[in-house]
Amino acid sequence: MRVGSTAKATGIVTLVLAALLGSAYALGRSLVLDPAPRHPTNVTTNADGPHYAADQPSDGDPDSSPRPGGSTGPAEAGQDGSGRDAGGDKLFGAHETTGSPRLALTFDDGPDPRYTPQVLATLREFDVRATFCVVGENAQNHPDLIQAIVDEGHTLCNHSWHHDVGLGARSADAIRADLLRTNDAIRAAVPNAPIVWYRQPGGAWTYPVVSVARQLGMTPLHWSVDPSDWDLPGASKITATVVTQAAPGSVVLLHDAGGDRQGTVDALRRILPDLTARFELEALPTDPT
Numbered sequence: 007m008r009v010g011s012t013a014k015a016t017g018i019v020t021l022v023l024a025a026l027l028g029s030a031y032a033l034g035r036s037l038v039l040d041p042a043p044r045h046p047t048n049v050t051t052n053a054d055g056p057h058y059a060a061d062q063p064s065d066g067d068p069d070s071s072p073r074p075g076g077s078t079g080p081a082e083a084g085q086d087g088s089g090r091d092a093g094g095d096k097l098f099g100a101h102e103t104t105g106s107p108r109l110a111l112t113f114d115d116g117p118d119p120r121y122t123p124q125v126l127a128t129l130r131e132f133d134v135r136a137t138f139c140v141v142g143e144n145a146q147n148h149p150d151l152i153q154a155i156v157d158e159g160h161t162l163c164n165h166s167w168h169h170d171v172g173l174g175a176r177s178a179d180a181i182r183a184d185l186l187r188t189n190d191a192i193r194a195a196v197p198n199a200p201i202v203w204y205r206q207p208g209g210a211w212t213y214p215v216v217s218v219a220r221q222l223g224m225t226p227l228h229w230s231v232d233p234s235d236w237d238l239p240g241a242s243k244i245t246a247t248v249v250t251q252a253a254p255g256s257v258v259l260l261h262d263a264g265g266d267r268q269g270t271v272d273a274l275r276r277i278l279p280d281l282t283a284r285f286e287l288e289a290l291p292t293d294p295t
């Protein structure tokens with residue numbers, strides 16, 4: 007075993023990563039108006055599908071009030087890394103960890119025919135089960151992918167109908183209708199599919215959205231490791247963040263839709279050899295207690 011050297015190496019990686027993140031943050035603030043996509047062709051590709059606001063806690067908003075319509079602009083991009091410091095008071099009891107030594111990978115905003123099949127193939131290759139937080143309209147548009155997710159032993163999480171970051175500020179009736187519509191779309195693809203988790207878009211939790219989710223039999227699910235893959239940091243940085251921050255019980259936030267996710271897909275192939283060597287990975291259970 008090389009536990010000692012691994013721990014030492016991990017420490018060094020942490021230091022290097024911290025330095026890199028600091029530089030990237032400073033750089034990001036100066037370049038934030040010119041995002042320069044890695045694959046320019048995907049600018050047009052993105053027009054083919056919905057592009058959602060990232061799943062970032064609204065730390066920049068003192069009152070946590072979500073931005074109507076879901077902004078994807080520099081304000082969110084500038085919050086690099088802030089997700090880990092969201093603080094329990096903004097989560098209204100949403101789970102941040104698995105509650106066991108096992109680690110869970112979660113994939114948000116899909117399904118998407120460009121990336122979800124690649125994620126499924128990679129998970130299959132490493133014999134890993136995960137949890138997919140799907141958007142209702144995407145479930146409706148791609149029932150075959152919902153079926154594939156379930157067929158391969160992964161579990162489902164409701165991620166709202168249209169990735170409405172402001173959903174938590176709406177009436178309880180509106181929230182309930184949104185979540186039920188999403189579950190209906192999932193079950194139109196897979197009747198009787200267990201849907202016992204709910205993740206609020208943007209992590210913009212409110213008391214009403216948590217309450218309604220619980221009333222509908224779904225446990226609110228946040229996360230504890232966030233590589234900000236929605237911000238297209240590239241496969242190497244996504245990999246480094248996940249590998250460095252992963253710990254027993256981690257819930258890792260990744261995205262298989264909502265924009266160019268090839269970086270996430272590529273990172274997953276690098277992440278899984280490391281994680282499967284150090285942790286037991288699980289799909290979040292369909293019978294949470």
Ligand SMILES: [Zn+2]
Pocket residue numbers: 058059060061114115165169207208
């Ligand atoms: Zn999302």
